[in-house]
Amino acid sequence: MAKWLVKTEPSECSIDDFENAQVQTIPWDGVRNYQARNFLQEMAEGDDVFVYHSSCKHIGVAGIVRVVTSAYPDPTQFRADSPYYDPKSTPEKPRWQAVDMAFEKKLPRLIPLDEIKSLPGLEGLALIRRGNRLSVMPVTEQQWQIILANA
DNA sequence: GCCAACGTTGGC
DNA sequence: GCCAACGTTGGC
Known part of the structure; x- marks a missing residue:
C-alpha cells in the first residue's frame, strides 16, 4: 500500500474540512501539473495520504486521509465556469485526473x-x-514512519 | 508583500 | 527544439 503527501491551503481545504465533511469523501481535483497528476494516477484505493497545510499561519503536516476512489477524469476541467477549466481538454481525451479522499485522522x-x-x-x-x-x-x-513518530 | 525557483507558453 | 518572457507557488 503506497503512501503519499498532498499540499493544500487550509483556507481552501483543510484536514478539518475532511473531519467535518457531511459527505464522506472530498474530491481532490484542480491539480494542474503533469508530474502531480501522474502521481494522482498512481494512487490506489486504500492508500494513506498526509495532508500538508501550506501558505498559512501553521505550516506543516496536519493529518491523514485515505484514497477512497482511484483516479478518474477531473470534472472541473470541463466546466467553463470553473477556475480549473481547461479548454484544451475533452471528455474523449481528458488531461487531468482527480481522486476521492476521506478523513482518517x-x-x-x-x-x-x-x-x-x-x-x-x-x-x-x-x-x-x-x-x-x-x-x-x-x-x-x-x-512516513519518521514523520508519524514525531507527531 | 517580497522574491526565488520553477513550469509553461509561444515566437522564432 | 531553443529559450526568453511570463505566471504561479509558497516560504519568509
Whole structure:
C-alpha cells in the first residue's frame, strides 16, 4: 500500500474540512501539473495520504486521509465556469485526473515544516527539496514512519 | 508583500 | 527544439 503527501491551503481545504465533511469523501481535483497528476494516477484505493497545510499561519503536516476512489477524469476541467477549466481538454481525451479522499485522522499535533526539515532520514522527501513545487508526491514507508513518530 | 525557483507558453 | 518572457507557488 503506497503512501503519499498532498499540499493544500487550509483556507481552501483543510484536514478539518475532511473531519467535518457531511459527505464522506472530498474530491481532490484542480491539480494542474503533469508530474502531480501522474502521481494522482498512481494512487490506489486504500492508500494513506498526509495532508500538508501550506501558505498559512501553521505550516506543516496536519493529518491523514485515505484514497477512497482511484483516479478518474477531473470534472472541473470541463466546466467553463470553473477556475480549473481547461479548454484544451475533452471528455474523449481528458488531461487531468482527480481522486476521492476521506478523513482518517488528525495527528496529535501539527508537525511544522521546520521540524520536518530537521528530522534525520527525510532528506529525500520531495516536500523539502529546494524550490520544490510539487503538490502531490510519494512518501516512502520509512519517511512516513519518521514523520508519524514525531507527531 | 517580497522574491526565488520553477513550469509553461509561444515566437522564432 | 531553443529559450526568453511570463505566471504561479509558497516560504519568509
